[in-house]
Amino acid sequence: MTPADIALDGALSKWTEYLDGFRHLSTISDQEVAIATTAKQEVLSIDKMKLYRYEPLAPRTVSRPLLIVYGLIGRYTMLDLQEDRSIVRNLLEKGITVYMLDWGNPRRADRFLQFEDYVEEYVARSVDFICEAENTTRVAQLGVCEGGVFSTIYSALHPEKVSSLALSVTPIDFHADLEESESMPENGFLNRWARNIPNEEIEALIESFGYLPGEMTGLIFQEMTPVRTLAKYNWDLPAAIAPSREQALNFLRMEKWLSDRPHHPAAAAKQWMIELYRENRLARGTFEMDGKRVDLGRLTMPILNIFALKDHIVPAPTSRALRHLAGTMDYTDLELGVGHIGTFVSRKANRQFSDTLAAWLAAREPSTSTRDDRESTEAA
Amino acid sequence: MPNDFPKFDSLFDYQHKVVELAASSQALATASAGYQMLNAATWWQSWMDYAAETEGVASPVEYIDRGLARANDAIVQFQHSPEFQDAQRDLVKSFAEFRRRHKEVAEIWQEINHAPTQQDIDDLSETVYELRRELRRLRSELNASREETP
Known part of the structure; x- marks a missing residue:
């Protein structure tokens, strides 16, 4: 083949891919791009927060209910993005009772909400509600990303109410990204961003909106892969939508999730960016909630720490650091060879995540003789 | 209108706030352009370096794929440089300042109009x-x- 033939062949091949992709797109309606479809009931509502209880899909095998706490960046729907890649559904099918916190859509009027409110009001009241509803004294928690920080803080302040703590892609030592800044330069953009902008500029930026806009966090994430972001809807598009209609649907589900970025309330955003990202107070043991110091040494419950080795957003060392800071004797790491979002939506990682978590929870079931649930006390 | 223009009481200092808004808008445009230029220059340099190495590329599609990947890596690496970080700081600072000035002018209008x-x-x-x-x-x-x- 001559160079001209090769060029023509390549151009035709790319053009065919575009046509295939657009053919798939033309048959898909927005209604079909459904996410978070697993059946659930709203059981508690406080301000804009909602607590959901998922409908069981199998007989209960684990007595402790599991409360999933997502962060304020992104939406909990990531854990139930589609039926065949749903952490929530996988857990329900294994007989685990699942509750989920949804923070709703914070606006400027919620600008004064801070970590104290999220942890000591919303998480705490949800835990109390679940204990009452499930007739137990403790719940298991799964915290995701910033929600993992909420769960970690809650567990350190109220260890008596947490039977076990699972975390996924949760930053604990916000400066540990420096460990791999040379070997993995693509990781830790947000950590560097926060350390680069002085406190007063971060405050001024957040104050100018009254929140940290979801669109802005989205832009920061897009900068982590700058050229890929620019090529996403043109050069790279065929690879996402051409191979099959099902793949085009997967792409659109992710687009739907990405476009739904809630704003982050101002006061909590300042704590997140300044006290944690810049000043690293959680790992240093100087983070305070209403004057109470958060001591990670009080994390004495079993801990499962799940993180991603290719995570651009939460570099693995920032999560891995918990091993040396938590006070527990029962600590397990699960390292997944994917990125931040791949932890939940990669077919393999999603399965590994769910199977490991379910088995880990089951293995930490209280025995009849040591169970401290109310019903066993009453039965005794 | 220069920023040191004397105040006129009957204008309630409104003219200064408008001037400050215009100045902050210009500063934001400058910072944004500077930021974009740095990234664009890195991308351009990456393509120039890559263009000299066409050996082993099977097709134009692969050529573009590899070029985009190279450019992405180059910009990611550049994001670690002091030059990029200075531009990033300028952009964030000027953006927040512009929004603050905008709010000041908007609030004057709201007060005048009983809102x-x-x-x-x-x-x-x-x-x-x-x-x-x-x-x-x-x-x-x-x-x-x-x-x-x-």
């Missing part, structure tokens, strides 16, 4: 927030006293 300002709403939100916190504290104290009561 509540953003600050008025913020003050109300803070009051509601403080009341909620107080309610939470009282509820907590009440629960504690109930638990203590035999």
